[in-house]
Amino acid sequence: MKKHLKLSIAIAALILCKISTVSATPMDFKNSVGVYGLFETPVVGIQYQRWCTDRLGFQTTGFVQYDQSDFTYSVKDGLSFSLSGELQLKLFETPFGNRSGSILYAWFLAGYHGFATSQYISPVGEWGEPGYIDGYYQSTGFKSNAILGIGFGFDIMFLNHLSIPIQFGFAGEFPTNTNAGFCVGTGIRYRF
Numbered sequence: 001m002k003k004h005l006k007l008s009i010a011i012a013a014l015i016l017c018k019i020s021t022v023s024a025t026p027m028d029f030k031n032s033v034g035v036y037g038l039f040e041t042p043v044v045g046i047q048y049q050r051w052c053t054d055r056l057g058f059q060t061t062g063f064v065q066y067d068q069s070d071f072t073y074s075v076k077d078g079l080s081f082s083l084s085g086e087l088q089l090k091l092f093e094t095p096f097g098n099r100s101g102s103i104l105y106a107w108f109l110a111g112y113h114g115f116a117t118s119q120y121i122s123p124v125g126e127w128g129e130p131g132y133i134d135g136y137y138q139s140t141g142f143k144s145n146a147i148l149g150i151g152f153g154f155d156i157m158f159l160n161h162l163s164i165p166i167q168f169g170f171a172g173e174f175p176t177n178t179n180a181g182f183c184v185g186t187g188i189r190y191r192f
Contacts, residue, residue, distance in 0.1 A: 032163060034189030036061050041147060041171045041183055042082040042113040049088075049165075049189065057088040057105070078118050078139065084111025084147055091152075100158045109149035113173055116142050145173040149183065163189045 036047040038061075045063030052058065064081040092104040118137040125132040151169010165187055172180025 029161065029191035032189040032191040034163075034187050036165065036185060036187030036189075038109075038149070038167065038171065038183050038185030040179075040181060041149065041185075042080075042145075042173065043084045043109065043111060043147060043149075043171070043185070045082065047187060047189065051088075051090070055090045057090065059086045059088065060084065061086070061111075078116030079142075080113075080115040082111060082113045082147070084109055086110075088153075099160045102157065103155045105153055105155070107149075107151055107153055107167060107169065109147065109151075109171060111147035113145040113147055114142065115145075143176040145176050147171065147173045151183070153185075157191065161191050163191050165189065 030051045032047075032049045034047050035045070037044040042063075043061050045061050047059055047061045049059035050057055060083070062081070062083040064079075066079050087108045089106045090103055091106060093101065094103075095101040117140045119140050121136050121138050123133060123135040149169055149171030151167055151171070153165055153167035153169075155163050155165045157163040165185070167183075167185040169183060170180065171183045172178070174180075
């Protein structure tokens with residue numbers, strides 16, 4: 001008797017869970033988290049996205065990285081981090097049945113990129129000889145850049161909770177090592 005009661009409760013709980021996921025569509029989930037990269041910019045890392053209204057949303061992306069390798073001669077060794085925010089305006093939305101859909105949106109990006117730079121100082125003298133000084137990295141300071149961008153994107157949603165954002169547009173950073181140009185980004189997110 002106890003086994004039948006436990007089994008009945010377990011089956012009822014599973015049915016209720018299944019009914020709630022069948023009735024929800026990807027458009028019903030307003031939040032998402034995942035990883036993202038906007039190539040040719042420092043906008044990469046962990047991402048949080050939210051639709052605040054039916055037409056207006058935002059997302060934030062950030063990363064922190066530290067690299068001090070003795071095997072590379074990079075001028076960007078050291079600390080590097082980025083934090084950006086994006087305002088999104090929904091232009092069009094299409095559901096594909098109960099479990100899939102897509103959203104077309106315009107995006108406006110603003111962010112901050114900070115990074116330490118270093119310079120490799122070459123060895124002095126001959127290795128193994130008296131007076132030899134090994135090569136090393138010397139810090140050349142900390143740089144700060146602003147990031148700005150604008151473009152369009154679409155979010156492909158499937159299996160109710162997974163989405164793949166694809167964005168394209170123009171972005172750049174300044175004043176240190178100023179660059180701007182066409183960019184494309186993508187990632188994968190879990191919607192909830």
